[in-house]
Amino acid sequence: DTEVTQTPKHLVMGMTNKKSLKCEQHMGHRAMYWYKQKAKKPPELMFVYSYEKLSINESVPSRFSPECPNSSLLNLHLHALQPEDSALYLCASSHMGAQKGTDTQYFGPGTRLTVL
């Protein structure tokens, strides 16, 4: 099974709401990622978890809060978002291979977020 699942597929929220995005994989991968993709732009890395620990935060505002409860699950908690945060949020996972720079990342289909 090489699938990364993300829920929900679509999410509309107000600026005062609190919501969460979920991502799941069962490939035994120990690295998991959150990306943000604006329309007609490439994905941009937000967070990286390695062995359930946050290893990279690309200076993401604190209104985005990632969580990795176990090796298969990755959440992104959202609070007090702005309309400019509307985007496709992609989750990905990969092995933590011994050779740097060669592991394939497997992406989910994304959650399309609209902030009103």
Add this chain to the structure above:
Amino acid sequence: DAKTTQPNSMESNEEEPVHLPCNHSTISGTDYIHWYRQLPSQGPEYVIHGLTSNVNNRMASLAIAEDRKSSTLILHRATLRDAAVYYCILRDPRRNYGQNFVFGPGTRLSVLP
């Protein structure tokens, strides 16, 4: 800076070869070149990666220039299902571990029947 440049769009006829170029003049000596594609309404998917020599797999071929400052993704016979945005990707040079991808701007490939 792990910067890549790609043409904004390209067009191909079905069943003809397609050559998608990427420039990465600041690539470090140990960084792999990755190619992913994103079909409409989907997340990116792996296509191929390489370091120095040319690489082939069932999806595509990757030709890497001898000085590694450019590469070309080759689809040998384009099909309608190959219409997608193709991204050339390098790893973030600020970090010496992990798969911290920096996506290029992408080339939107249209395949005409």
